[in-house]
Amino acid sequence: MSHTTPDTLSQLEAGGQTYHYYSLPKAAEALGDIERLPMTLKVLLENQLRFADDESVAIEDMQALVDWQREGRSSREIGYRPARVLMQDFTGVPGVVDLASMRAAVASLGEDPARINPLSPVDLVIDHSVMVDKFGNPTAFRDNVAIEMERNRERYEFLRWGQDAFDNFRVVPPGTGICHQVNLEYLGKTVWTKDVDGKTLAYPDTLVGTDSHTTMINGLGILGWGVGGIEAEAAMLGQPVSMLIPEVIGFKLTGKLREGITATDLVLTVTEMLRKKGVVGKFVEFYGDGLDDLPLADRATIANMAPEYGATCGFFPVDAETLNYMRLTGRDDAQIALVEAYSKTQGLWREPGAEPIFSDTLHLDMGEVEASLAGPKRPQDRVALTDMKRTFEALMGDRLNEVSNTEKGRLFSEGGQTAVGIEQSYENADSQDVDYEGEQFTLDHGAVVIAAITSCTNTSNPSVMMAAGLLARKAREKGLSTKPWVKTSLAPGSKVVTDYLAAGGVQEDLDALGFHLVGYGCTTCIGNSGPLPETIEKAVDEGDLTVASVLSGNRNFEGRVHPQVKTNWLASPPLVVAYALAGNVRRDLSKEPLGEDADGNPVYLQDIWPSQAEIAAAVEKVKTEMFRKEYAEVFDGDDVWKAIDVPQSEVYEWPESTYIQHPPFFEGMGKTPEPTEDVKDAHILAMLGDSVTTDHISPAGAIKPDSPAGRYLQEHGVKPVDFNSYGSRRGNHEVMMRGTFANVRIRNEMLDDVEGGFTRHVPSGEQLAIYDAAMKYQQEGTPLVVVAGKEYGSGSSRDWAAKGTRLLGVRAVLAESYERIHRSNLIGMGVVPLQFPEGEGRESLGLTGDETISIEGLGELSPGCPVKVTISSDKGEKKLEALCRIDTANELAYYQHGGILHYVLRKMIGSA
Template structure:
């Protein structure tokens, strides 16, 4: 229970300040230091956590030992103390938000069945849900693209939007930002974030740091505004909404010192790709990263937010920037009230949260970057941390083609980055497939290997940053003036994260030129970055398939995992918006943009990238045209929606009226038969292996978000329920229907199950008969036999998006445990939140050393005793010949709270049981 009460003040820290003509009360860190000792060099991010503990001290969930542990951190620079963090608010997007609201509705149903008031299931913390993940690039390249895509989106997602409209009226503290407004992280940065939160209590106004958790991994973008927040699974976010604290170990904090300035022609995107590469190489999974150094003095919040956004890509929990003059400057530009700005500055300075020149906190570890060393870069072909210098792109792709593991659907290029050097996994060499003839726009042409078939200015990462967006506009303007055209096979799109971008591109005079090159507005949403790239033109798809061509996408996003952007596009490259435009003109990543022309001008003369690239002065002059009035205009009625949204009809009831006919929203089975006490946990005996997986298996591999085909289990299910393949929509949009999602679990077209030789896609071997079949079909057969299942994997299991269905689907398939070499933070937490045990191999032991083929049975002992954080459990492998081998596994239940959740079969089960007990 949170106290937040001025009356409870064991450290005598309660104080007050005046700002904006008003008195605010707060829990003072300097006053606490009188008792605790000097706190000045505690990292800023940990100061925010310390204030959270001081404010919520209740001698139950937070006591003096937790506060003392934060102080001790400065001496040890790490800690194994578990703390309870209570964020001020929760942020959701619709792909994760719909299943979150489905869970809340199912919890209300469970409470109703138990004979209690269902209204007890209600958010206690403010929740904002932004509908941004549903728009797809069905139409592109003309003036009606935006209108057409919005119309299709509303038709396609009618059931989902009716459900969200129901949730809007059924739950308190729950706001919905309608479709066509922007991306949740950009809306958060430009409008929702306050940096200092406040609430009235006991006749006083309490001020405290704005903090949040979000159901999208890129929630970290808000760290650029001095707001501590990070992504959690939908399951964990739902618990936070319902008053449960976020259980965490006090993190290690890695300090990243920024010095110098970017050189002429280098963008914020180049900077962030460099930072991502450095931090992923350093190893910061599960840690906080905090940026410091005098290079921050002139770094605008837009650049900071670009870096903070990519925290999931470098593996950190968050990438935090402290409050300073740049914070205030950005908040003023984006239309925050002057009273709020006064409060932010006064509070940050009073609490020691204001960055002062030369200040250097104590960190667990450090690294440093002189921004003058950053060069023009991309990242790919399938991981955000694999940076490639622009000057090396041609050679990098040629090397990829020469030494790829294979050329057809079962094998693909595997370019990895190790120790800053490019290393290529080699199986065999081959001749690149020949280019394919095709007809585009009535003209005969050819599609070559390396062709850029998607060029997308997309994603909150870069479209929130006026400098790179204006740079893209300037390149388009110069290209059009010289008579250049986009290559006909390139699918172009512009999907900004907020309507403000449209305003300033128009005022800058760039939108017409972008339109001329095919970068018409297609929607305000994530689009290509999350796999909503839509279909390629038929001629392009046919040429790719006929020639088994390795082609490329170039996007200004943050994710380029296998099979994510488009199932036919094997190499995907992250780049700045101006480079996206440049590659649309070039048409192929095999060009050396430093030396090869992008095209020819009206006089037939070659035009090079250097002829189009804008100067810093040109960009700065364009950015000056971004005005506060634009933000006031676009955010004035942000929660209203258009007439179509307002006209949606929905049931006005506290308990949702489920429909068996819906293919989008179904009553999930998680609470069926749930008793007042959890069932005892049993050891796992003679489990079969459902999938044997390698390294860097992402949540996209486990639970895809993109399109799917009619012959998949999900496609067959929808067709059986009267849905035409044209209306399948995406896996992400179907997350409110567990029947679709469990069929889509482990169904990515690029996932490789090592139980099958050279086969890609969601298949496995059903061991009792030796048959190859879809993973879903095999799991259902095992369930019929009462056979438990496990998944075996390599390093970095669960990398990527905070995708709760990657855990929910795993549970519904009957998987009792996952055994991996290491885990990414969010997915590990999600598995526990769904009652699936994450286990870790000891050093030197893995699936290869155990010689696993998938035909073995697995037994795990020790689960039937007391569940404790980090305990050892014994795994026994029984081989086909009857021999056995055993090893000790480490439980990755890391905290006492997680142990409680696991014993209850999941975090939501625990919450419902606790609420029923107290009712």
């Protein structure tokens, strides 16, 4: 085999312009046929061709991608360089903090700080900060934006500094939209271009993002996925994303959705199927003739939830529907012509009947999809609408409804300890009489206290948004109204949604039911649901009520939406409105009425559900001019944003702030790394079960006043009303390390029947907050480990889940399995992820948390090698060989340098 990269640079004409590109057909002449290679791997192959240098990318890497077709898998590691990086502000602020601290570190080493600059284009969209403080009135949006600007002024001043200080870095101001919807509607190009040596080079638009739902852009034929903030920072600084060539699961779609079935129902079904299949760390690629009639907005909804079904991405190839959407959203004719010509020339265009080679396949006839929700705490736990009432009552252990154990097993097969815990509170609790704003009512179990049309997953989709508006209109015509205990909100992902809801005449109907605009951002989906009315919160607490939220989001993990809301249900926007009318998830909407009309007649869901013809007519109101108008000045911001005072300096001058602080990650860093030491007699900081999410490890929501983070803020003069959220405080490591493992629903198995971020300080036997125990261990010079079950670190691509772990003094995590991003983030922070041998775990080994753990050979690691672990207790020693989950040579280099940013920084100054 030749070790010379084939010469594939070619030219094409599109829209009257000449472009250069690296030809995949020419590569195939040298490497072998690629016609049936999955589209996603063709994109990776082009990336290898373009960056081939015989060092970071060699001919063997390209050949491995072609040869992948033989078995549908490969063990080859490649370096992938995305065209750009996307950030949101919760992850973007700490990312810019890291860049600022890297500049400070470079200056302290006597080097030029201006070397620290993004080499790839970076867009940061401020979308995670607005909270639903005000709701249910016409001024809610204005009031929430004013509160947001006041609450986050220090963070926004810092981002304005970064916008001026760094090259290739743009910021979309607050009040504009959600990063993924802005990406889909405006930023994404499908084919990217760059001027190189006087030539215009065309290549696939690819990206990584600091939010796991970056995958939404896959709906537009753009390969992108979420990574941790630290990995994204390395990518923007020119470091390739190290990855094994993935398995690619083909998901064949046929048929059409039936009348009354939404894209949300479809994606919840897809999520359930793929979670059962097991696609963690794999690509999913959709194909089949069902795509012929699947609108791009529906594709984006499915692609968005790739993190929920566990895949790295959920990709839809480019076809005529891609071009239709680009026209609708106002992309210029030259760009659309380029996308069509490039995709067809490169074999990246979806052809009818195409059957690529895949590692494995699934099939769904979309005609079999039924109306669904998902919950109460995981997005993959789909529940048919017809089963919702019985599912909730089975979960609660409601003997009054005589739900059999068999039925409980069928309806909620994975309830486990959570079902038992809720059952106890259910049996000991009472309904509560409430007087709220002049209305008297009884609050009971299952009460819907939050109904939120939220999240780019669904607010990017005109069909489900118009369906919600039409349902609201019909409900209003029937005289129905929202129950008084429901906190309602509408938070679109872009201003275009407001334009088309108004054009369709349905915004006033939504307003009439309390679904007023509260902001353009993630709101309830990220945990920024804001407080419940005080009387409602009091009733929930005093009655120990298990209440519900219904949201059109993608995440419903424990403690995420609101700390007092124990069950959270994902649903389509029209179902969100329906449950706000019903007021309780214990009402069977498939059979029981939502309420009564003016004449006392029952009104059922089917009476007000809009037909597909009605929805299609409403969607016709969505016009290209709306997109062009709203995105014409997308980077400008309002007068308040423009008036922010921006410090002018290459190296950031750290102010006294409880939002932004100089992190300690580079303190004492030399130009070369210290040798890696073994772990000797480490104590277990926390012993956790299965499916522990990054929300459990590093919550994004409310800060409790009596928590370590709450105490810290009060000691620094911040009143509880001004705490904001953990997500907004990610620029301050002092808050975030105190918030690590502080989720109100996390359960440390070292303690009996205790919820929240607590542990046992083993030497003293004292129960302490995890942060307080970690600091005590640090004072004693004791290293720490975390022990966990399966799917450790699932959920959001939250780098602080790894940063906080590192700052608490944790040297290693020993789990039964990992989700992809968190494993990578741990390595990126210098924490070694180890995996129990197959069939072993904390339960089979009988661990109590009192043991000490020693780990040998950390200075001689290789990717995927066995690692000697000794677990000691007063009962003796247990020795096992754990699997090192440092999977690639690049990851090993990051770990040996103490973290990925340390490695990149040393490389940029020439010492790595």
